[in-house]
Amino acid sequence: MKIAVCVKQIPDPAAPAKMDANYNLARDTKLIMDESDSYGVEMALQLVDKAGAGEVVLFSMAPGEEVSGLRNALAMGAHRAVLISDPRLAGSDALSTAKVLAKAIGRESFDLVLAATESSDGYTGTTPVQIAELLDLPSVTFAKGIEVKGESLIVARQTEAGFDEIEVPTPALVTVTAGVVEPRYPNFKGIMAAKSKPVEKLSIDDLAFSPDSVGASGARETITSIRPAESRGAGTVVVDEGDGFAKIIEYLESLKVI
Amino acid sequence: MQTKIPESLLTIRSQERQMLYQMVARFTKEYIVPNIEGWEDQGEVPRSLHKKAAELGILSVGFPQNVGGIGNIIDSMIVSEAIIQSGGSSGICAALLTLGIAIPHIIASNDQYLIEKYAKPTMSGDLIGSLAITEPNAGSDVAAITTSATRDGDRFLINGAKTYITSGYRADFVVVALKTSPTLGHKGISLVVVEKGTEGFTVTRKLEKLGWHCSDTAELSFSNVIVTSKNLIGEEGSGFSAIMANFATERLSMASQALASAKRCIDLTMTWVQNRKVFGTELSKMQLTRQKLAEMQRQYTVARTFLYDTAIRYVNGEKVIMEVAMAKNTAVYAMEAIINQALQLHGGMGYMRENEIERHYRDGRIMGIGGGTNEIMNEIIAKQLQI
Ligand SMILES: Cc1cc2nc3c(=O)[nH]c(=O)nc-3n(C[C@H](O)[C@H](O)[C@H](O)COP(=O)(O)OP(=O)(O)OC[C@H]3O[C@@H](n4cnc5c(N)ncnc54)[C@H](O)[C@@H]3O)c2cc1C
Numbered sequence: 161m162k163i164a165v166c167v168k169q170i171p172d173p174a175a176p177a178k179m180d181a182n183y184n185l186a187r188d189t190k191l192i193m194d195e196s197d198s199y200g201v202e203m204a205l206q207l208v209d210k211a212g213a214g215e216v217v218l219f220s221m222a223p224g225e226e227v228s229g230l231r232n233a234l235a236m237g238a239h240r241a242v243l244i245s246d247p248r249l250a251g252s253d254a255l256s257t258a259k260v261l262a263k264a265i266g267r268e269s270f271d272l273v274l275a276a277t278e279s280s281d282g283y284t285g286t287t288p289v290q291i292a293e294l295l296d297l298p299s300v301t302f303a304k305g306i307e308v309k310g311e312s313l314i315v316a317r318q319t320e321a322g323f324d325e326i327e328v329p330t331p332a333l334v335t336v337t338a339g340v341v342e343p344r345y346p347n348f349k350g351i352m353a354a355k356s357k358p359v360e361k362l363s364i365d366d367l368a369f370s371p372d373s374v375g376a377s378g379a380r381e382t383i384t385s386i387r388p389a390e391s392r393g394a395g396t397v398v399v400d401e402g403d404g405f406a407k408i409i410e411y412l413e414s415l416k417v418i
Numbered sequence: 419m420q421t422k423i424p425e426s427l428l429t430i431r432s433q434e435r436q437m438l439y440q441m442v443a444r445f446t447k448e449y450i451v452p453n454i455e456g457w458e459d460q461g462e463v464p465r466s467l468h469k470k471a472a473e474l475g476i477l478s479v480g481f482p483q484n485v486g487g488i489g490n491i492i493d494s495m496i497v498s499e500a501i502i503q504s505g506g507s508s509g510i511c512a513a514l515l516t517l518g519i520a521i522p523h524i525i526a527s528n529d530q531y532l533i534e535k536y537a538k539p540t541m542s543g544d545l546i547g548s549l550a551i552t553e554p555n556a557g558s559d560v561a562a563i564t565t566s567a568t569r570d571g572d573r574f575l576i577n578g579a580k581t582y583i584t585s586g587y588r589a590d591f592v593v594v595a596l597k598t599s600p601t602l603g604h605k606g607i608s609l610v611v612v613e614k615g616t617e618g619f620t621v622t623r624k625l626e627k628l629g630w631h632c633s634d635t636a637e638l639s640f641s642n643v644i645v646t647s648k649n650l651i652g653e654e655g656s657g658f659s660a661i662m663a664n665f666a667t668e669r670l671s672m673a674s675q676a677l678a679s680a681k682r683c684i685d686l687t688m689t690w691v692q693n694r695k696v697f698g699t700e701l702s703k704m705q706l707t708r709q710k711l712a713e714m715q716r717q718y719t720v721a722r723t724f725l726y727d728t729a730i731r732y733v734n735g736e737k738v739i740m741e742v743a744m745a746k747n748t749a750v751y752a753m754e755a756i757i758n759q760a761l762q763l764h765g766g767m768g769y770m771r772e773n774e775i776e777r778h779y780r781d782g783r784i785m786g787i788g789g790g791t792n793e794i795m796n797e798i799i800a801k802q803l804q805i
Contacts, residue, residue, distance in 0.1 A: 228433055235437060345444060348475035348488055351437045 161214035161308070163204040164265045165238065166275040166288065168194040169222040169229035173280060182376075183383040184251060185281055191222060193229030196276035198343035200336045201233045203306060204274050205344070211308065215239045217268070221249060221260050227359055234354035235346030246363045251376025254282070258290030260374055263367045266295055272313065273333040277302055292333035299333040300326050304340040425492060425730040435496055438479075438489075442500035445474055451505040457632035458777070461624065462588055463513045465546070471514060472543030480518065480667070485525050485533055486541060490733050491667045492726075494518065495674035502678035503685070505774070508781045511675050513633035516585040519668055520547030520593055523609050523660045527652040536591055536611060548589040550580035550638055551661060557582075558794050560661060561604035565596040565640060569647070574598075574610060576643040579622075586636030587624045590614050594640070595661060598654045607657035611649040618643040629780030666742050668789045670729050673749035676785040677722050679778045680753040683760035684714050686775060690764055701763070710763065714756045721745075721752035740802035743795035750786040757782050 169191035171177060178186040201216070208214040218233050218241035230241040244260050252260070265273060273295070278285035292299035304323060305316040317324045318337055328334075346354070364374055372378060398407050412418045423429060449470055457463045471477050480494035481487025498511045521537040539545040556562040565578025576596060586592065591613045599606030612619050623637040652660060688711065691702035701707050725748070728741040761768035761775050768775050786792040 231433055232437065345441055345474050346437065347473065348438055348441070348479060348493075350475075351434050351441065352488060354437075355434055 161208055161211035161272070162268075162270050163207060163214065163216050164268075164270045164273045165197070165200045165204045165216060165218050165233070166261055166273070166291070167197045167201065167218045167220045167230060167233055167241075168276075168279045168281070169220055169226050170194045170279065170281040177281075179386065182251065183386050187223050191226045191229055193232045194276065194280050196278065196280050196338045198233070198236075199338055199341055200274040200276055201236055201238060202341045202343040203303075203336050204272075205237045206341065207272070207306060207308065214271075217242065217270070219261055219264055220244070221252070221257055223247070223250065225361065230359060231354050232346065234357045234359075235351040236344055237346075237350060238357075240358045240360070242360045242362060244362045244364075244367065246365075246375075248364055248371045249375045251379055252374055253379035253381035254284045254286045255290055255380060256374045256378050258287045258294060259378075260364070260367065260369070261287070262291045262294035263369070264362060265291070269331070271330045272306075273297065273331070275333065275335050277335045277337050288333060288335045295333070297331055297333045298328050299335070300328050301335045303334045303336050306334060425490075425733045427726075427730070430492055430726055430730065435493065438493060439496050439500045441474060442476060442497050443504040445471065445476065446501050446504040446506045450501065450510055454506065454510065454632060457513075458509070459631075461631060462634040463510065463632055465543070465588075467514060468543035468546065470543070472541065477515075477517060477541045477543055481521075481525060481537075481541065485537055487525075491670055492729050492733060494667070494671055495725075495729060498671060498675045499678040499681075502675060503682050505682075507632070507777055508675040508679055508785070509630035509633045509777075511671075512584050512630055515671075516549075516589075517541065517547055518671060519549040519584075519664065520589075522664045522667070523549075523593060523651050524611070526660065526663065529651065531648060532611065532651060545590045546585055546588050548583050548586045548592045548636075549595075550583045550586065550592045551595040552580060552582050554579060554581050558791055560595070560658065561607070563595060563597060563607065564600075565594065566600055567596045567598050567608065567610055567645075569598065572647045574645045574647060574650070576610065576612065576618075576640045576645060578640050580638040580640075581636075582625065583636045583638055584633060586638055587621055587634035589636075592619075592638065593651065595657050602655065604658040605655050607661070608654050609651040609657040609660055610645055611651065612640070612643060612645055616643055616645065628783055629777070630784060665790065666732060666739070669742050669746045669795075670725070670732065672785055672789045673721075673725050673746045674729075676746075676749040676753040676782065677718060677725060679782055680714075680718050680721075680756040683757050683775055683778050684711070684718060687711065687714075687760040687763050690767075694765075707763065710759055714759055717752040717756055721748045725749055740799050743790075743798040746789070747786075747792050747795045750792060753782050753785060 171187060171189045172192050180186050204216045208216055216238040218230055218238050220230055221244045225245050227243060234241060242264055244264055275288035289299050300315045300317055302318040303315045304318050307314045312327050312329050313332060315326045315328060315334055317326050476497055478487045479489045479497050480491055501511055502508060517540045521540050524532045524537045540547045551560060553563050567574040567576045591611050594610050594612050595607055596610060597606045598608040618641045620639050621636045622639045625635045625637060627635060691707050692700055694701040725745045728738050728745040731738050757779050761779050764775055767773050770776055
């Protein structure tokens with residue numbers, strides 16, 4: 161089973177985020193693997209393990225030849241990676257990103273393309289389905305589990321009420337919800353082995369894009385303004401004067417949870 | 419792997435090492451932090467912890483590749499730092515990483531029988547090993563040990579006692595330093611493996627201590643214990659030099675554990691002083707607090723820089739006996755001053771069992787005693803000075 165996994169490398173969410181003049185997130189800091197993508201990597205590794213043979217190939221578009229996030233996924237066990245890095249890609253919107261990833265993925269044939277439902281920096285949640293459309297693949301979103309059944313996949317798709325079971329023919333694109341599998345620890349041997357796993361670097365010329373079709377000049381989305389999210393209120397302090405128990409019950413009752 | 423590239427200030431910060439640190443930090447937060455208090459109460463860590471660490475390759479770190487090991491002493495130092503700085507402790511390192519002192523002599527002897535039987539199963543977390551040198555009447559003066567092994571054909575008859583043996587209560591096997599030639603002083607010392615359950619070999623006491631509560635420490639007794647001569651590590655009489663050869667890595671490890679404990683206390687104190695209010699303002703705003711923290715950070719940074727410089731030179735093959743002794747003492751003194759000050763800045767809370775600083779304060783005291791005392795380190799330095 162051959163699986164492509166889209167892996168975004170994002171500025172460390174623990175560090176304060178910086179914006180440039182066009183309201184784009186500054187990506188000149190050290191980038192790490194988006195945690196949301198670790199679930200897709202884990203699911204891909206599990207599927208290949210179960211199939212007994214296969215390959216997990218990572219695809220990432222990132223500035224400045226950044227590979228540290230990819231190394232993490234390679235250390236987990238992915239076989240190789242493809243990095244599309246080109247200064248002319250700066251300012252890409254979701255569709256440009258999808259075009260670039262789709263073209264890179266489309267150079268080979270895969271049984272399955274996995275992505276996270278959304279990235280933890282951009283949160284558009286639109287790139288994966290755009291990739292599917294561009295590659296002419298059926299897509300299933302919000303997967304919490306995938307099983308192989310002959311030439312098809314049975315995908316458990318999360319819904320508000322529970323989950324749907326969807327059968328989809330391969331090749332297909334599936335987006336994986338965060339938290340549905342436990343991403344494995346890369347062990348130290350895996351970490352050392354990752355150092356020598358191949359990372360192919362591509363420019364937009366390698367993918368035969370004209371510079372005005374991607375990056376800022378190809379973007380159809382513009383961010384016109386941003387504002388900080390509302391900060392959370394301070395909350396109420398309840399002093400326990402021996403009646404803390406009753407006060408908690410009273411509060412929970414007021415919320416109608418008990 | 420890294421044998422070809424010399425270690426340097428760049429290699430110690432390589433991406434792989436950052437990932438190693440992150441992996442061990444995650445392991446610590448998931449498996450150690452939620453349980454450490456319970457293990458401190460029970461006086462030991464469970465075998466399942468060894469098994470989990472082995473699965474992640476943590477127990478293979480620092481051993482040669484030909485026995486399935488990976489990395490070198492610098493990687494081992496990073497492992498201890500990640501454990502301690504993520505909420506573990508030097509006691510956890512002592513208990514979980516006892517193999518760092520228990521199996522190196524077996525590996526260095528290149529004895530395939532002993533490697534397969536003891537070293538590899540310890541690296542896979544299936545066995546626990548200990549190293550027993552210290553005796554009730556001989557510690558710093560290793561040559562003065564009296565536990566004896568008399569050869570009888572292809573067997574040894576062992577008699578004597580050992581004390582303060584880390585993981586000795588749980589150990590499946592103990593590498594015992596003993597005299598095969600009692601008249602020869604240090605040249606009469608050999609290392610022999612004694613297995614748990616061998617007749618006449620008993621754990622006489624699980625010792626209670628100031629710190630390192632999660633690390634079991636034992637007193638062992640050998641009374642007419644018969645062991646096959648296949649369990650002799652290396653040549654007869656090679657024990658002393660084998661012990662000395664491994665002291666460098668043990669001391670570098672202890673120094674890194676000391677500094678990691680100091681760093682953890684600095685981190686905890688930074689958070690504390692920014693939240694603690696005194697006389698209407700944050701404790702961190704007091705000029706004296708700023709002075710103290712600056713001093714703590716200086717002591718830590720300078721000691722760590724020298725420690726890594728020494729470790730790099732050691733791995734690159736330089737003779738750094740004196741520098742290792744200096745690095746250990748410098749680390750220990752820095753740690754003692756830093757943890758003491760961190761506790762002081764916490765006020766009464768620093769003295770409370772519920773506060774992590776309290777544990778580091780107790781755990782830290784062993785650092786200037788184990789692996790060679792501060793005074794013995796100075797003896798080594800003085801000897802190199804040829805005074
Ligand atoms: C928690 C713990 C775990 C331990 N784990 C192990 C283990 O796993 N295996 C093991 O074999 N041992 C272990 N030890 C023992 C440890 O290595 C010894 O305690 C240490 O080497 C000191 O020996 P000693 O206790 O006999 O003290 P002594 O050697 O009696 O020293 C007493 C004092 O005299 C000083 N002194 C000694 N010689 C000189 C000198 N020449 N000049 C000036 N001063 C001197 C010492 O520095 C010290 O201050 C452990 C000890 C502890 C506390």
